[in-house]
Structure formats: C-alpha cells, structure tokens
Amino acid sequence: MKITFLGTGTSQGVPVIGCACEVCQSLDYRDKRLRSSVHIEIDGVSLVIDTGPDFRQQMLREKIQNLDAVLFTHSHKDHTAGLDDVRAYNFRNDKDMPLYGTADVLKQLKTEFYYAFSGDPYPGIPKLSLHEISPDKSFLFNNIRITPLPVWHMKLPVLGFRIGDFTYITDANQIPAETLQKISESKVLVLNALQIKKQYFSFQFR
Numbered sequence: 001m002k003i004t005f006l007g008t009g010t011s012q013g014v015p016v017i018g019c020a021c022e023v024c025q026s027l028d029y030r031d032k033r034l035r036s037s038v039h040i041e042i043d044g045v046s047l048v049i050d051t052g053p054d055f056r057q058q059m060l061r062e063k064i065q066n067l068d069a070v071l072f073t074h075s076h077k078d079h080t081a082g083l084d085d086v087r088a089y090n091f092r093n094d095k096d097m098p099l100y101g102t103a104d105v106l107k108q109l110k111t112e113f114y115y116a117f118s119g120d121p122y123p124g125i126p127k128l129s130l131h132e133i134s135p136d137k138s139f140l141f142n143n144i145r146i147t148p149l150p151v152w153h154m155k156l157p158v159l160g161f162r163i164g165d166f167t168y169i170t171d172a173n174q175i176p177a178e179t180l181q182k183i184s185e186s187k188v189l190v191l192n193a194l195q196i197k198k199q200y201f202s203f204q205f206r
C-alpha cells in the first residue's frame with residue numbers, strides 16, 4: 001500500500017487568502033497546505049479520499065494517471081468542490097467514476113453537481129456513479145475491504161476509513177467508542193489535529 005498526502009490544510013488552506021500573519025507569509029514549505037485529501041494505492045487500485053477545491057492541482061502534482069474511485073468523508077465544500085475534475089479520468093478510461101458516500105453525502109453531491117445527474121449528456125460533463133455506503137458496514141471495492149468509521153464533527157456525522165492497517169480520520173472532534181474499537185491495532189493512524197484548545201465544544205456522543 002502506498003499513501004500520498006495530497007493536502008493537510010484547513011478548510012481555507014494555508015496560506016489563507018489576504019492573510020498577513022506570520023504563518024501565511026512564511027516561506028517554509030510546511031506552511032503551504034492544500035485542502036485535506038489522501039491518495040491510496042493498493043493492489044493496483046487507485047483511490048482518493050475526498051475531492052476538495054485543490055483536487056486538480058493535487059492530481060497534477062502527484063502525476064496520478066489513473067483513478068478508480070472516490071471515497072467521501074462528508075459533504076463540506078472543502079472536501080467536494082473539485083469533483084467536476086474527475087472528468088479527466090472519465091475521458092482517459094472511458095468509464096464512470098464510482099463515488100462512495102453515505103445517503104446524505106450522495107444527496108448533497110446530486111444537488112451541488114446537478115448538471116452531472118440531469119440526464120442531459122452534454123459533452124464534457126463528469127460521469128459519476130453513486131454508491132451508497134452504510135456508516136456501520138464495511139464494503140468491498142475491487143476485492144479491497146474498506147471499513148467506514150463514524151466520527152462526529154460537532155453535530156455533523158463524518159466518516160473516516162480503514163483499509164487494512166491504515167486508518168484515516170479527518171474533521172473529527174469526537175470519536176465514539178464503537179469507532180475506537182474499529183481503529184484498534186491499526187499500524188498507521190492519520191488524525192486531524194487543528195489546535196490544542198477545544199474546537200467550539202465537545203459533542204457528547206449518544
């Protein structure tokens with residue numbers, strides 16, 4: 001398995017447009033962060049988690065020639081806004097791009113990228129196939145087992161994903177006990193860490 005971090009930034013990315021702070025003005029490469037996304041290559045299958053606004057730039061930077069599917073953690077724009085650009089892979093491979101997400105996330109994608117679902121085969125629109133996943137059930141994609149990991153971002157349910165020994169969780173400020181069990185014995189855990197103080201408030205999982 002090969003993991004490539006495509007972006008590890010905040011929702012606005014770093015630097016922030018118009019910001020004069022020390023971090024945003026820094027020349028250190030660690031202060032240049034695109035929106036959160038990760039590329040996973042496993043058994044010849046190429047996956048990304050989320051397609052934020054920097055998706056095109058990330059695919060170009062990493063020279064990703066082939067993409068087999070997209071897994072969505074949640075529907076916030078900084079995780080979905082770049083979806084239109086998967087059409088490059090539609091044209092390359094002459095097939096629809098499978099998208100995996102919960103019913104809520106797929107509904108949101110259908111609203112925001114309505115033109116791709118209008119039934120009008122206008123040339124150049126992305127070709128997307130929707131695959132609903134349950135937060136509580138693992139599923140197979142090309143024989144690769146993927147386990148969704150429900151976490152909370154305040155009141156918003158978000159999914160992390162575990163593939164083999166690799167676990168990826170973004171945008172979480174509360175991890176339920178059931179999910180902690182599913183993560184246990186991962187060899188690599190990627191977890192968001194925005195700031196030391198509590199973000200807004202801690203949401204009690206019920």
Ligand SMILES: [Zn+2]
Nearest residue numbers: 016019021024
């Ligand atoms: Zn700044």
Ligand SMILES: [Zn+2]
Nearest residue numbers: 074076153171
């Ligand atoms: Zn979010």
